Amino acid sequence: MPNLKELSKKKVRFTGGHRMCAxxxxxxxxxxxxxxxxxxxxxxxxxxxxxxxxxTCLYPYTSWKDSWVHTAFENAxxxxxxxxxxxxxxxxxxxxxxxxxx
Amino acid sequence: MGKLVEIRWHGxxxxxxxxxxxxxxxxxxxxxxxxxxxxxxxxxxxxxxITAYNRISDEPITIHSNIYEPDYVxxxxxxxxxxxxxxxxxxxxGAVIVNTAKSPEEIKKELNFNGKVYxxxxxxxxxxxxxxxxxxxxxxxxxxxITGVIPVDVFLNDIEASFxxxxxxxxxxxxxxxxxxxxxxxxxxxxx
Amino acid sequence: MAKRVSLxxxxxxxxxxxxxxxxVVAAFPITPSTEVPQYFSQFVANGEVDTEFVAVExxxxxxxxxIGAAAAGGRxxxxxxxxxxxxxxxxxxxxxxxxxxxxLAVTNRALSGPINIHNDHSDTMGARDSGWIQLYGESAQxxxxxxxxxxxxxxxxxxQLPVMVCYDGFITSHAVENLxxxxxxxxxxxxxxxxxxxxxxxxxDPVSMGPLDLxxxxxEHKRLQAEAMKNAKKVILEIxxxxxxxxxxxxxxxxxxxxxxxxxxxxxxxxxAGTAKFVVDNLRAQGKKVGLIKIRVxxxxxxxxxxxxxxxxxxxxxxxxxxxxxxxGGPLFAEVRSAMYGRxxxxxxxxxxxxxxxRDVTTTQIEKVYADLFNAIETGKYEVYNYLGxxx
Ligand code: SF4
Numbered sequence: 098m099p100n101l102k103e104l105s106k107k108k109v110r111f112t113g114g115h116r117m118c119a120x121x122x123x124x125x126x127x128x129x130x131x132x133x134x135x136x137x138x139x140x141x142x143x144x145x146x147x148x149x150x151x152x153t154c155l156y157p158y159t160s161w162k163d164s165w166v167h168t169a170f171e172n173a174x175x176x177x178x179x180x181x182x183x184x185x186x187x188x189x190x191x192x193x194x195x196x197x198x199x
Numbered sequence: 200m201g202k203l204v205e206i207r208w209h210g211x212x213x214x215x216x217x218x219x220x221x222x223x224x225x226x227x228x229x230x231x232x233x234x235x236x237x238x239x240x241x242x243x244x245x246x247x248x249i250t251a252y253n254r255i256s257d258e259p260i261t262i263h264s265n266i267y268e269p270d271y272v273x274x275x276x277x278x279x280x281x282x283x284x285x286x287x288x289x290x291x292x293g294a295v296i297v298n299t300a301k302s303p304e305e306i307k308k309e310l311n312f313n314g315k316v317y318x319x320x321x322x323x324x325x326x327x328x329x330x331x332x333x334x335x336x337x338x339x340x341x342x343x344x345i346t347g348v349i350p351v352d353v354f355l356n357d358i359e360a361s362f363x364x365x366x367x368x369x370x371x372x373x374x375x376x377x378x379x380x381x382x383x384x385x386x387x388x389x390x391x
Numbered sequence: 392m393a394k395r396v397s398l399x400x401x402x403x404x405x406x407x408x409x410x411x412x413x414x415v416v417a418a419f420p421i422t423p424s425t426e427v428p429q430y431f432s433q434f435v436a437n438g439e440v441d442t443e444f445v446a447v448e449x450x451x452x453x454x455x456x457x458i459g460a461a462a463a464g465g466r467x468x469x470x471x472x473x474x475x476x477x478x479x480x481x482x483x484x485x486x487x488x489x490x491x492x493x494x495l496a497v498t499n500r501a502l503s504g505p506i507n508i509h510n511d512h513s514d515t516m517g518a519r520d521s522g523w524i525q526l527y528g529e530s531a532q533x534x535x536x537x538x539x540x541x542x543x544x545x546x547x548x549x550x551q552l553p554v555m556v557c558y559d560g561f562i563t564s565h566a567v568e569n570l571x572x573x574x575x576x577x578x579x580x581x582x583x584x585x586x587x588x589x590x591x592x593x594x595x596d597p598v599s600m601g602p603l604d605l606x607x608x609x610x611e612h613k614r615l616q617a618e619a620m621k622n623a624k625k626v627i628l629e630i631x632x633x634x635x636x637x638x639x640x641x642x643x644x645x646x647x648x649x650x651x652x653x654x655x656x657x658x659x660x661x662x663x664a665g666t667a668k669f670v671v672d673n674l675r676a677q678g679k680k681v682g683l684i685k686i687r688v689x690x691x692x693x694x695x696x697x698x699x700x701x702x703x704x705x706x707x708x709x710x711x712x713x714x715x716x717x718x719x720g721g722p723l724f725a726e727v728r729s730a731m732y733g734r735x736x737x738x739x740x741x742x743x744x745x746x747x748x749x750r751d752v753t754t755t756q757i758e759k760v761y762a763d764l765f766n767a768i769e770t771g772k773y774e775v776y777n778y779l780g781x782x783x
Contacts, residue, residue, distance in 0.1 A: 141592045143459065151603040159599035164592040166462050167601035168455055168485050175452035179417055179459030179467070182443035184593055186414035186465060190441050192585050194595060224567050228397040237566030240423075240509070259569070261529075261665035263562050265751045 104129075108136045115160040116152040123149050124160075131163070139163060141184075143177035146170040204348055205266045206253040209285050210275035213245040219275065219335045220251035223342060227255045229357050230349045235260055248283050255348045271346050274298060275321075275334060277306075286312045296345055296387070298322070298334055303390030317345050317389040324386065328379040329372075336376055337383035344384050351384060393571040393638065400531040400563035403570055404470070404496045404556070405430035407538040409440055410578035413494075414465035414586075417445035417456035419475060422508045423560040424498040427470035450475040454482035461491035461553075462600050464591030466542070468493065472560055473500035476514045480521070486553050487522025488616060489600060492545035492586065493553040495523070496538060499661065499712075500560040501748045509749020510560040512660060515689075516713040516722045522616060524554040524623055525690040529664045532570040534558035536640060537687070539573070542582045543630045548589065549622040559662040561749070577637060620691045627688055644693035646685040647700055649675060653682025655764035656701065658727050659710040660686045663745070663752050670757040681761050692726050698734035706739035706764040707731075710779070712746045720744075720776050739767045745779035756780045 110131040117124050127149070134140055140163040144150045150167045153160040168176045187193045206223070210216025217238045224236030235254040252266045268288045277299040279285060286295060294315035297306050300323065303316045310316065319341040321334035329336070343354045358380055362373045398406065405427050408416070416435075418428035428444075435444040445460075447453045450471050461467045471479065476497060486493060502513040515525060524544060526537040534556060541554040558564060573581070590598050604612060624644070631642040646664070649671050650656060657667055664685035674681045684700060701707055709728070711721025719725070724742035731738060743760055746752045756779050767773035 139597065141463070154599045154602040156602040156604045156608050159602065161599050162597060164594075164597040165599040166459065166592055168458050168489075169481055172452060172455035172482070175447060175455035176459035176462075178445055178447070178452075179415060179456030179461075179465075180463040180592055181459075182415045182417065182445045182456065183460035183463035183465030183467070186441060186443040187463075187593065189443075190414070190584075192414075193593065221567055224397060228569065233569050234397060235566055235568050237562075240561050240565070262669040262754065263529075263559075263566075263662040263665045264753045267753065 104132045107132045110134070110140070110162045111153075112160050112162065114158070116155065117148065121148070124153075141166065141177070141180050143167075143173045143180065145173035203254060203256040203258070203260065204271070204346060205269045206255070206271045206273060206342070206346065207266050207269040208251040208253070208273045208275065209279050209283055210249055210251070211245075211279070212247045212249050214275055215335045216249055216273075216275045217251045219273075219338055220253050222335065222339050223253050223348075224255070225361075226339070226343065226354055226357055227348050230353050232256065232349070233258060233260050239265060248279055269293060271296065271342070273338065273342055275338060277301070280306070280309055286310055286314070289314060294345060294389070296341055298338055303388060307390055315389060317341065317387055319383055319387040321383065324379050324382045328375050328382065336379045340380040340383035341387040344387055345389070355380070393573055395569065396572050397567050397569055398531055399426075399565050399567050400534050400558050401426040401498065401565065402430065403531040403535040403572070404538055404558075405434075406572065407535045407578075408468055408496075409434045410573070410575050411466075411468065411539065411542055411582055412440045412579070413442055413468045415443050415445065415457070415460035415467045416469055417447055417453045417460065417467075418469045419447050419450045419453045419471070421450070421472050421475035423500060423564045424470045424472040424475065424496070426564070427496055427498070450478040451482060454479040454486065457493050458482060458486045458489065458491060461486070461493050462489065462591065463593045464586065464588040466546075466586040468496070470496040470498070472498045473514045474503055476518060477502060480518065483518055483521040483523060485601070488612070490551040490616065490619065491553060492551055494538065494541045494545060495553065495555045496534070497555050497557045498560040498564040499557050507748040508560070510562050511712045511747045511749065512557075513713040513747075515555060515557045516715070518555070519690060519722060522552065522620070523690060524550075524552055524620070525557060525688070526554060527557045527660045527687055527689060528563070529662055529685060530570070531558075531563060531566075531568050532640075533687075534563060535570060535572065536634065536638070536642065539578055539581060540630050540634050540642070544623060544627055546586050547626045547630075548587070550619050550626050551589070552619050552623060557661070562662045571638070573638065581634070581637060624691050624693065642687060644686075644688045644696050645700070646687065648683040648685065650682035650684065650700060652680055653703075654680040654705045654768065655761055656682045656684060656704045656707050657710055657757070657760060658684045658686065658697075658707060658723065660689070660712065660723060663710065663712065666752055666754060667757045670754050670761065673754075674758070674761055679761070679765070686723065689723075692730070694726070694730035695734065697727060698730050701731060701738065702735040704738060705768045706741070708741045708743055708760045708764055710743045710745055710760070714744050714747065739764070739773060741767070741773055741775050741777060743777045743779040750780055752780065
């Protein structure tokens with residue numbers, strides 16, 4: 098397992114400039130969770146309605162460097178299950194673009 | 200047969216009146232007819248009275264209501280005669296076909312009905328040919344013969360082909376089913 | 392080559408879905424729609440389609456998963472009815488406003504309460520302003536044809552909206568009738584293998600979808616959504632023309648039946664139109680000038696075209712298989728009368744709420760509607776708001 102120093106060198110996937118309260122723990126948590134990804138990986142993030150959601154993707158701005166989706170309050174997991182299913186199906190049908198299919 | 204023929208089936212949930220109506224639709228469809236086969240959905244518990252319908256025509260059928268003035272009524276379970284007004288709305292010149300061991304005369308009296316009555320002992324036929332109570336096959340044959348919705352010889356060829364398909368894994372039951380069909384065609388009897 | 396088959400409406404829809412071979416189906420069963428996901432999950436289990444089937448725990452989750460899949464760039468289908476559609480409500484609006492093409496087969500069933508499993512149109516009429524395109528069909532054939540066209544309509548670059556394909560519960564969903572099915576190859580060619588998504592979660596570049604949209608942008612986005620619905624009118628006709636070339640079956644915004652010289656007309660949706668055609672034929676045989684308009688496209692609503700089609704009649708009865716409890720008629724009535732205002736004025740326009748909760752609609756009832764219309768033409772006396780076939 099990499100140590101903190103190594104992790105801090107990883108790609109930043111969640112940028113500043115969002116409107117979360119100064120000192121809020123949530124952006125930090127997001128940053129660190131996204132460090133679980135390797136730098137060449139891409140993610141889709143499903144976000145329930147809430148502070149993190151309204152403050153980080155206020156049209157036309159976004160703090161998310163990966164694909165990010167918000168639909169409603171109670172269904173972030175259900176939404177994501179559909180995205181995952183689409184990924185599997187597109188992969189099975191060989192319809193993903195090359196940059197993703199690897 | 201150019202005109203629309205409307206048939207109403209009375210049975211009990213679990214006895215296959217709905218399946219029989221769908222089978223009739225299927226054999227008529229196979230001879231190039233326009234068909235409808237649909238049940239009246241209600242509480243479908245085993246044994247509850249159920250109604251199913253067929254429309255069969257040479258022309259496309261657009262009407263989508265239930266059938267209130269049928270040309271034929273088929274009663275798959277004769278105990279229904281006491282509780283359900285099976286002949287309600289039956290067209291003049293129409294007929295009732297009842298699955299029973301009784302004679303058409305007896306049924307006619309029980310129904311208190313003046314039109315044509317036909318009976319077929321589907322229980323006896325199916326138990327003797329198929330070894331169990333499967334009334335659908337003999338009932339279907341009787342209905343084809345009495346309603347004339349399709350020619351009997353066409354029906355015989357078609358039903359044999361469909362038995363062969365359906366029982367591809369147990370071909371020995373095909374002749375038994377055909378026997379049930381042929382006996383029903385012979386044994387259905389009427390009283391005008 | 393087209394195949395002549397006998398199928399129930401639900402079978403026709405499930406087979407149509409199989410031929411379309413969508414990327415994702417996320418569904419939850421509800422009578423009388425259950426057979427659709429049931430048959431389809433068999434196709435998935437047998438490897439007859441490449442679709443990922445997501446078995447969810449509610450219709451809300453079904454629609455959420457569909458949105459997640461469509462946002463990813465997948466081609467998505469599902470099915471529901473009645474309370475199931477009601478539970479999707481929140482997500483219907485979200486999916487439409489995210490401009491995600493999806494196809495939802497709805498077997499129309501009465502909304503609770505009281506609970507009732509039979510047909511009326513209260514479910515989809517309730518969802519009429521959710522931003523979904525709504526296509527309605529009289530028969531299993533039309534449900535099948537609408538389903539295949541719906542894929543192309545929703546995915547069109549000028550539209551990018553989800554589509555409901557509605558047909559009557561039990562009356563159409565469970566009745567076996569004749570229809571013609573296209574070959575698998577023909578369907579594949581018609582709908583194409585891949586949905587062209589202009590942007591997607593799983594696409595060239597990362598995207599953020601579903602942002603907070605405040606007063607300085609929200610309105611513009613809604614305006615664009617409204618424009619997409621307008622664009623859908625043109626696209627619906629283009630796709631219908633293409634489909635007609637393939638099948639010989641003609642589709643438009645609505646079907647006009649014996650309207651040329653009609654004095655009295657009925658406007659109606661779904662299977663009752665078939666029963667009413669039977670009545671029109673009988674009345675025509677008696678020399679009565681009657682006609683019928685069957686609405687196929689309810690959203691977008693073909694207001695100008697409908698007014699044009701009604702401009703020569705003397706009296707129109709609009710039949711609603713849903714009440715809106717507005718104390719001013721049902722939803723179709725409100726639309727039709729408003730469409731006629733200023734375009735086809737001076738007509739008698741009446742409303743009949745009928746068939747709620749699966750009350751069977753008979754030829755006698757429809758004859759009565761035409762009789763009422765002729766009576767109104769002769770005497771000038773009539774009720775605007777009527778209930779048909781109910782015990783008062
Ligand atoms: S959770 Fe929301 S309200 Fe609380 S500190 Fe973070 S941004 Fe502020």
